[in-house]
Amino acid sequence: MPSIKEETKFNRVYCIRKSLIDRGFSESSADVIIASWRPSTIKQYQYSWRKFVIWCVQRKTNSFRPSEKDVIDYLNFLKDSNFSYSVLNTTRSMLTQTLSFFGVDVTKFVFVDRMLKGCFNLNPPRARYSFTWDVNLVLTFLSSLYPLEDLTLKTLTFKLVSLVALTTAARAQSISALDLHFMSFSQRQGTIVFHIQELLKTTRPGFSLPNVVFKRFDKPELCVVKTMINYVLRTKDVRKTSSLFISYATFRKVSTSTLSRWLKTVLLLAGIDINIFKAHSFRCASTSAALASGCSIKDIMVTANWTCAKTFYKFYYRELNNTGTKDFSSAVITG
Structure with missing residues (x-):
């Protein structure tokens, strides 16, 4: 050497x-x-x-x-x-x-x-959480942040990142990869679709990442599409990057650690113990709530971008006997 x-x-x-x-x-x-x-x-x-x-x-x-x-x-x-x-x-x-x-x-x-x-x-590895927080606590808090026009950009940002995390079960890295240049909006279908271009944790040769799809909800105070449109319009003239989420202070792209910090702040404001639950617990809470509310295992696997059901079974939920038909985001938001 x-x-x-x-x-x-x-x-x-x-x-x-x-x-x-x-x-x-x-x-x-x-x-x-x-x-x-x-x-x-x-x-x-x-x-x-x-x-x-x-x-x-x-x-x-x-x-x-x-x-x-x-x-x-x-x-x-x-x-x-x-x-x-x-x-x-x-x-x-x-x-x-x-x-x-x-x-x-x-x-x-x-x-x-x-x-x-x-x-x-x-010393076998164990799941970080033996239980998870009630999604309804965060949804109740987010519902109170309405109407959108009355919210500061900081509060609107916190609301949107939380709705994105809940309705997609995405990692902070995936949320950070959402880019307006690769976004499409269908007024008729009421959907927003992001085509991920960055390399993510699960990116590998011969494997295409699924698009990230957001669907409109009947309750405007919990509609991720309505909130996202408001956020994009609000930041249109000040943003210095095409990344969806920007700093409400500098208007530049934020890191995954900043997104995680925002999610923890929302948990704290919703009355959830952040000494126990971290930002990644959004992934656990949303997938568990989706299954309990009638979402099929297949849809959960696709949404959370898992290829092995054992990952969900071992680290995120304890029962896999649900055969419901609700799609993921509807199951999380509507319960």
Whole structure:
């Protein structure tokens, strides 16, 4: 392994790129290989890599050429430090993908997978929530935010992002990807359709993301289409981006963390304990409410963009015996 300066060995991408170039790869080829990881994965792996390097430095171990025992000792260190199985699994994936660039034959690390299975059996991952909040609490609060013309842009923004989260069961990343340039509105059908163009968590070769469809509701105070039209018109002359959601202060595109913070604020205002429930709980609460209200499992799977029913069954709901016919958004809003 070529020498890497002390101050840069903590930078995973830099080290991998240097290793590729030292092997004779062009800078362009190295950049394309680096691009095989999504930005969110690069960020997650960087955090994991830095922790591993620090651990190696403290034990005077070569972080670029660790032995299988070193890797297993580190995973055991994480386990003893009460890190979850998910963190251990992410660390294993990061090390497996990273060390191969430094000439380590990770295929010979036959006990690492066995180590992970042992960690799983000793502390299996569990759903974050054993119960969820009542969707009616949030709907009652959102209904009070009416008429729309009387709302400040901040309040209107909070209302719309909540209705979007409830009626689509979307992740904050997916909500952030909604773009007005790829939106179509049907006055006759009363629907708004977004065609997602960005790479999302579930984007993969040969798989097309479904369009995000919003339908009109009879109750105007809970109609996501009416609220969205009002929001788009209200922000038309001030927005500095085509992204649907913009900052009510700077009018620029907001990050997924900001969207999550807005959703948590709505939960708090609706009287829900945000020490227990985070923004992602909208996904759990909406899908559970949809099933309980008569939405079919098939429609829930399509709306939430799940390919495996076990995901819903294990982490979001406990019963799968409903064969109702309501569509997802109607089941959530109308109950």
